[in-house]
Amino acid sequence: MTARQAGAVTAVKAVAVRRRLLDANWPYQLLTFAVFAAGWELYARERGGLLLPGFAQTVRATAGLLADAELWHALAVSNQALVLGFALALLVGVPAGIVLGRFRLIERYADVYLNILLVTPMAAIIPLLVMSVGVGLTSRILLVTVFSVVMVIVNCRTGVRQVDPSLIEMARSFGARERQIWTRILLPGALPAIMTGARLGIGRAVTGMVIVELLMVSDGLGGLILKYRGLLKAPELYGTVVIILAEALFLISLARWGENKVTRWARTQTAGGAR
Template sequence: MTATTTSRPPRRSGTRGGRTGPRPARRPGVLRRVADRNLPYQVLTFVVFAAGWELYARGQGGLLIPSFTETVEATVEMLGSAELWRAMYVSNQALVIGFAVTVVAGVPLGILLGRFRGLERLADVYLNILLVTPMAAIIPLLVMSVGFGLASRVILVTIFSIVMVVVNARAGVRQVDPSLIEMARSFGADERAVWTRVLLPGALPAIMTGVRLGLGRAVTGMVIVELLMVSDALGGLILEYRGLFQAPLLYGTIVIILAEALLLISMARWAERKLTRWAQTTTARSVR
């Protein structure tokens, strides 16, 4: 009597627990995830910059260039003073109102210019003038026509920032694929549906980029108008500390202005990611 043996099928590679299929990708470790982010590199760059600043100020700085530690101490001291917060309140009035006017007027204007070429021919020369004209040259005209009040500061902040918003909104409408518009019309879409379903969603990433860039320009306009036209608020503090040779307080004021600008731009970038998440997903899929 011969013994019969049953042969087992060969085990496939990549099986685990009797299941076939590709092995799940391993999740990267904590150190790898931290290294892939930008924060460690930003912290390293800041540390190198602070160390270089400290060494140069102690060796070659003198009266006009404070050290990094002196600037940090002056910044902390200013954050506890009522004078700084009063200046921040006065300066940010023009910033908030001027940038709100920029968004409300600039986004629709840019969309219309991108959609209607005839309207663009009429307004293109004025956009070019705003792009090439030095903004400091407009300040005397504002002083002569409007005065030194809040209105002139709001107008200058708006002029500084509205060009970026209009140009990017116009570019966003133009970069929408015309075949999508034709396809929407072939399915019976009217002009309103084309605007709400095709043009505005397609132009939204460029619009949000323009809003973010315009916000940075608005902060620049807020400071310049107070330095060159109205010696008040944050610009007045800069001029006062410069005249008294109080370099740590001068640098501390500039650091606070930069921190506010970075915070506002970070908030705008966060809103851009939230509103255009679908565009980022589509781009990632196309790259794959």
Template sequence: MTRRGHLPYQLLTFVIFAVSWEVYARVRGGLLIPTFTETVGASVKLLGSAELWQALYASNQALVLGFALAVGVGVPLGIVLGRFRTLERFADVYLNILLVTPMAAIIPLLGMSVGYGLAARVILVAIFAIVMVVVNSRAGVRQVDPSLIEMARSFGANERRIWTRVLLPGALPAIMTGIRLGIGRAVTGMVLVELLMVSTALGGLMLEYRGLLKAPQLYATIVIILAEALLLISVARWGERKLTGRSVR
């Protein structure tokens, strides 16, 4: 079934979710849970305010720089680890540490080492995203059929040609999947560092609205962050489809 074929089901699911939210908020919500219509109205008002756009700009500075760092380091690192198993033995333990370590525990260490400015936010976003990028890039290289490499060698291909003609094209789908998954992790890191490390930008807005008991504005800010994350993931999915020529769910 094509993605267009999924659209009616997605719309139906959204309608059920919106109606359920509206009914529950009116019956049991009270002051702390706004209705769906109140949240939509607050979202529209926020999108027309300079305060939100200033917060989005500040947050996305860390998001763009941190994610670019994660991709710029993670993709080459993952490819190299997938190609050379000896290097992987040294790096694997550190990847496992990043996978199991609660990222909130890293925030005080970053604050003590690099301060509480943009650099710390960029580093945390990169740490959040880089694991997905490295792991998927490594898996992409590993899943290349070894017989293709041997066949390329039999035709006289050197290491550079094996990389450019066999390994990288074969690993590209997995690399793009890692980038797509890394975007979601990067958005999570962006918000978490602003909530727990420094009350600024979108995280600062959320803390302000929570302190003033402005539930519609708080929920609206969360909805806008989710909408941005979904938009970025959709762009990454589109790029993956164009580069790899395959359907992406």
């Protein structure tokens, strides 16, 4: 290979690397985060006080919390309700959404209750749970479920309705039974929407986990927030919120990764059809 050819290959590689960097999301996210952190620090120094720590102070407090056993105990308590409540939301929401999307008659009876769940402020349900099941793990699990199950049901129903009806009619014309229609057409066609509902539901589940601990049970991460607020420990308060946000972003990213893995075939078919 001549020096000119080697230089051309190097230039092509440099262009490819530059293009990958421009197409990636993380450089823009890092830039946005840097601007946000700088703005936070400057504002805290100019206008902040006892209740508004700077960005650097919050980072130090977050690192200190991660070395504290109390935080990990609170995480274990909170995530117990999160895991069980979200699992219950999936067990109830996925079959319910699929059935509502498939059978319009059943949807006529259940649609009003689904709309109630969509428009009702979830914080208003907390006193009802307290009076019906008491204060404890059961009520926390139920509230997390109520928060997240709506997103799962709505997306599953939408996924089933998006399946091309002509595929179902064609399958019936070839003698397919109802079970075969479900396993070969409806469920595979609705899978992308089901995974999207799970991803959106996990974010709502984290929200429910924190709200129930703030308004009903002073335990877990919500209990830490109330504790640091009462003691006017603003850096630790902000650090706890940062940890909750980090957990939520991690879970959503994990759900998105699983969604991309499970529904890769759907994106491949879409790209093939676009050609």
